[in-house]
Amino acid sequence: xxxxIVLVSGGLDSATCLAIALDEGYKCLALSFDYGQRSRSxxxxxxxxxxxMHRIDRVEHKVMKIDLSMIxxxxxTDQGIPVPxxxxxxxxxxxxxxRNTIFLASALAWAEVEEAEAIFIGVNAxxxxxxxxxxxEFIEAFQNLIGLATKVGVEGCKIELQAPLINLxxxxxxxxxxxxxxxxxxxxxxxxxxxxxxxxxxxxxxxxRKKGFADSSQxxxxxxxxxxx
Amino acid sequence: xxxxIVLVSGGLDSATCLAIALDEGYKCLALSFDYGQRSRSxxxxxxxxxxxMHRIDRVEHKVMKIDLSMIxxxxxTDQGIPVPxxxxxxxxxxxxxxRNTIFLASALAWAEVEEAEAIFIGVNAxxxxxxxxxxxEFIEAFQNLIGLATKVGVEGCKIELQAPLINLxxxxxxxxxxxxxxxxxxxxxxxxxxxxxxxxxxxxxxxxRKKGFADSSQxxxxxxxxxxx
Numbered sequence: 001x002x003x004x005i006v007l008v009s010g011g012l013d014s015a016t017c018l019a020i021a022l023d024e025g026y027k028c029l030a031l032s033f034d035y036g037q038r039s040r041s042x043x044x045x046x047x048x049x050x051x052x053m054h055r056i057d058r059v060e061h062k063v064m065k066i067d068l069s070m071i072x073x074x075x076x077t078d079q080g081i082p083v084p085x086x087x088x089x090x091x092x093x094x095x096x097x098x099r100n101t102i103f104l105a106s107a108l109a110w111a112e113v114e115e116a117e118a119i120f121i122g123v124n125a126x127x128x129x130x131x132x133x134x135x136x137e138f139i140e141a142f143q144n145l146i147g148l149a150t151k152v153g154v155e156g157c158k159i160e161l162q163a164p165l166i167n168l169x170x171x172x173x174x175x176x177x178x179x180x181x182x183x184x185x186x187x188x189x190x191x192x193x194x195x196x197x198x199x200x201x202x203x204x205x206x207x208x209r210k211k212g213f214a215d216s217s218q219x220x221x222x223x224x225x226x227x228x229x
Numbered sequence: 230x231x232x233x234i235v236l237v238s239g240g241l242d243s244a245t246c247l248a249i250a251l252d253e254g255y256k257c258l259a260l261s262f263d264y265g266q267r268s269r270s271x272x273x274x275x276x277x278x279x280x281x282m283h284r285i286d287r288v289e290h291k292v293m294k295i296d297l298s299m300i301x302x303x304x305x306t307d308q309g310i311p312v313p314x315x316x317x318x319x320x321x322x323x324x325x326x327x328r329n330t331i332f333l334a335s336a337l338a339w340a341e342v343e344e345a346e347a348i349f350i351g352v353n354a355x356x357x358x359x360x361x362x363x364x365x366e367f368i369e370a371f372q373n374l375i376g377l378a379t380k381v382g383v384e385g386c387k388i389e390l391q392a393p394l395i396n397l398x399x400x401x402x403x404x405x406x407x408x409x410x411x412x413x414x415x416x417x418x419x420x421x422x423x424x425x426x427x428x429x430x431x432x433x434x435x436x437x438r439k440k441g442f443a444d445s446s447q448x449x450x451x452x453x454x455x456x457x458x
Binding site for chain 1: 294300320328342367383
């Protein structure tokens with residue numbers, strides 16, 4: 001059976017991505033990161049999401065530890081930098097330097113060892129926070145790197161970097177996930193979710209997620225820590 | 230003062246690289262990885278090397294933990310795969326899938342946070358083990374990725390990926406290091422060094438290192454575990 005590494009953060013996009021990879025017939029090796037992120041409930045959400053899509057011999061899950069808080073430089077890895085609660089122009093302080101490069105590099109290692117044919121990442125460049133490492137040009141550059149960085153690449157095999165959500169709106173992502181049976185109530189997208197996984201409702205990630213449910217006319221199953229604003 | 234991240238493994242090449250970066254006037258942020266490698270004495274060597282080149286406020290050192298033994302697939306991260314002691318054709322089993330991609334991605338994160346201008350990596354594509362992620366085409370592809378993956382890249386600043394040893398023979402590297410005052414007696418290159426840092430003398434890395442000292446007519450300060458073969 002063909003295999004894929006799927007990056008699973010515990011959020012809405014990566015849950016959809018996992019459902020897509022399963023629907024395409026891949027055995028899915030789900031990879032999450034304990035990277036020192038502010039919202040620890042993300043990782044519990046990632047486990048729940050994987051568990052909910054578990055089909056016999058079709059899903060495995062690993063959690064890699066990489067402590068990016070020792071580097072800091074982001075509101076998600078440095079508790080001293082606040083998460084913005086209002087829309088700002090430019091790349092916001094929740095951007096984590098080189099995060100997707102590190103995640104994809106680690107996924108690539110596992111893909112090579114497992115002889116996986118694909119790596120799935122749930123990046124999206126429409127309803128997103130403007131992070132540079134979510135854009136199509138970044139994905140293309142990493143695809144180019146894969147062929148040159150690895151033994152399998154040198155030997156002429158290809159590991160396809162799949163970003164199936166990259167050109168979808170959040171509403172389209174929600175509709176696609178619902179059609180594939182994703183239970184979004186299990187996911188946590190909030191940048192500063194409580195330890196119980198309750199969302200703040202006002203950060204950038206909450207705003208984008210809400211918009212996805214509203215624009216797609218789907219019920220929003222998110223558990224908020226207070227009345228959503 | 231301009232800053233550079235320098236990948237320091239504890240071996241001959243990266244020690245030379247650190248000396249070059251210091252000589253070029255950089256404040257050096259040395260980065261080592263505790264990645265589950267077979268030879269743990271590498272990390273002690275890395276600390277010794279950094280310590281020996283420590284100049285006031287000019288060198289910092291961080292060790293990042295990334296457990297690649299949970300992925301395995303290499304003689305260096307899976308104790309069940311033996312280190313070859315004879316020359317073989319092709320890419321040897323000491324190749325660690327995507328290792329330099331992971332190391333450079335992590336260095337990139339630190340570089341971005343520290344506003345460093347450069348990342349130094351001691352890869353070499355002449356007297357080397359044939360690893361794909363040591364070749365010029367890999368370095369070029371990663372340089373291309375840097376500009377697209379980061380906020381600083383989008384804002385038009387450049388982080389230069391420097392691989393100053395890439396086209397040098399091992400003998401030329403030794404001569405360059407000696408001229409810069411590198412104490413190679415502190416370094417460990419062996420793929421299977423003992424816990425005391427004694428080299429086997431027969432693995433690929435030991436063979437290349439010996440050749441470097443022999444061809445440059447420099448005394449070999451390596452401590453071998455038995456009479457070198």
